[in-house]
Amino acid sequence: MLIYLRKRIVSSALPLVVVIVGVFALARMTGNPASLYLPLNATQQMRDDFTARNGLDQPLLVQMADYFGGVLRLDFGQSLRTGQDAAAMALRAFPATLQLAATTMVLAVLLALVVGCWAALKPNGIADRISSFVSMAAASIPDFWLAIVGIWVFAITLGWLPTSGVSGAGAWVLPIATLLLRPFGVLVQIVRGSMVSALSEPYIKLARSRGAGELRVVTHHALRNAAAPALTVAGDLTVGLVNGAVVVETIFGWPGIGKLMIDSILQRDFAVLQAAVLLTAVAIFALNILIDMGYALLDARVRPVTVKA
């Protein structure tokens, strides 16, 4: 497994370099950000001073070499907007997103497993129809609309929850509920489909004929085999959330990496954008490796084989 892990890490290095170069080049293609940071009536001398002060007057290759040198020293430069260390800004925002994404996905997976299994026990039964309707609706509702309606109902009308922010346990409910719905809806559909298929397999009939209880049949026999597709989809959904739940972070004032990246793009804050994208890319590569390892744990057929001499 260690050899497998090492191979995956090495194979992730090249895409990571591509991401770094790509973000650097694309950001620079958007032009000089001087107009965004100087008053509209700034003189040409002031624009030239700004460009020189931030090293933007150097040839692109020199700027890129400086940037790569900085990355190797874990120095991502300073934010044009705030004057703060870019890496510190990204590292401060990332845990907020990670907490939100992880809590959301754990709850979504647990709920989807329960509801999906319940629906699959009797295909086309009442439970299946209800869960199918609910999951389709959940997967289809736009999150910005849900967030605004959630604030209106639970914060303004009922007064049960705060509208936004990160103060107090109640502040987590609406952001998580908003983020949860789509992954939940998608995963219920996947779990339900996989479970219907798994429950009709001969080994399930065999287990039942040997007297295994329904709960054990579902959780120990069918779900173990049906979980792999759900894990794959859950991984993709988690990557999407780790990448930044931009809408939720914007509406609820959640100080996460998605909002930071969008603000950095709009403000052409190159150093912060590069630091945030690199941090997120590393996290996503790590997540993909974890998903692959989880997949291997679930399914012996994809486990790496170590042949001893």
Add this chain to the structure above:
Amino acid sequence: MTSSSKPPFPALLKWPALASVAMLGLSGCSVANSDAGAASSNTVRVVLGQEPPTLEACESNLTSTGVVVRSNVTEPLIERNPQSGELEPKLATEWKATTDTEWTLKLREGVTFQDGTPFNAEAAAFTIERAVNSKLGCNVEGYVFGDADLAVKAVDATTLTVTTPEPDPILPLRLSFLEVVPTSTSATEKVREPIGTGPYKIEKWDAGQKITLSSWDGYWGDKPAYAKAEYQWRSESSVRAAMITSGEADVAMGLSPDDNIGGLGVDYPNNETVALRLDANEAPLNDIRVRQAINYALDKEGIVNSLYQGKHQVAAQLVPEGIVGHNAELKGWPFDLDKAKSLVAEAKAAGVDTSAQISLVVRSAQFPKITELAQVLQEQLSQAGLNVKLKMLETSQHLTYQVRPFADDEGAVALMTQHGNQAGDAAFTVDQYMLSTGAQSYFGTPEFDAMIKKADAASGEERKKDFEEIFAYQNDKVVQFAHISHQTGIIGKAKSVNYTPNSSSGDELRVSEMTPAN
């Protein structure tokens, strides 16, 4: 296997369940570390549209910085009364022009900075040197002073002289933009959390979450009513409004008419003027009849009433009432579609290609309902017989059309601009927007340039009259602009707070002017 050997909890669900508990625990830790932010009678809670990028005093002309720092943490030598437009003493008690190019200021005695050091002429001189003459690249330098350096001299502890390279009749107004900092402030680096002489000092900045100011016992003026001010920020104006409705905030900035805040919304003139800037270098806008037709084709009254609930004012010039140089005699162009059509037809008959495309360039989300406004303008100009294509751009792209050197486009450009008049003097408007070489001007004439230069150098009543003539001349002879409206801002205010916003509230929200309602 018998039923008695069944695990108490399905094995496959064990890890997700444990992970869930761990994550919720982790969340709980984070939540436990957050201040619940409960309402307190001696704390006023303000919600802004964005987190200030910095609280650096020499960047306080930026709205997002100034709204927190100006006159709360730091103070200027001179301040402009937002109601009367008159300059009033703050850290300087009097000032006068001692020669054509030299101004002498007498400074207030008995003032100390929040670090305990005394305020004196040395600190005032340091502030000007740091913001205007250094290589820091302060925003206020570009906004107010340009390339010209100032010669500053602390004559004695309470006397300061400032010398300009050229006669500058509005130097005191320019100085009102400089927030004074002590000599201990770095002269080579910008400072995110400044020390000032204001009634509040910065207590804590939880980056990404909240800024807390607390009142400072050593303040030279009256003690403010609130002991603390807490600032949070939410991008969505509807959420800011909801925070007022739900009692989570006391004051919310930058609300939209659509935010449904009812009686908790307070209107105020925010000194912003919306207009179309017309590029006369390309057909069909190179013909003055077409530019006049655009002015006739726009139903300003209808726009103000239908989109902005009648709260904005129809504009006839780029500066609203209260700004030095505002011409009260100017009336907005009447809405006359027939006249607009006939002017377009006249231009066409004279050989102007009136079918050539005009790009209507608009910045997304620049102010409430801008998308709807852009669509209305496009439709109304089309009805006059013009070929208008709408381009909604993000800020950075929009700036390439707004500021010289202008972006090349496939044809003529009508750019929607929102001009801020916070500086208080028409010189800050016409130099940029009407000089033929102005940073935001497409064109001008030698005669018009001469009028502007003369007004810039004038003072007193002559200055006002000169600028009034410039605005009239723009409408009669140049027609670079189709003015739409002077805007009205909305502040959300809880019933628990007494506060009357004014035209500078968007840039300088003085907490000391707020009091608890009971």
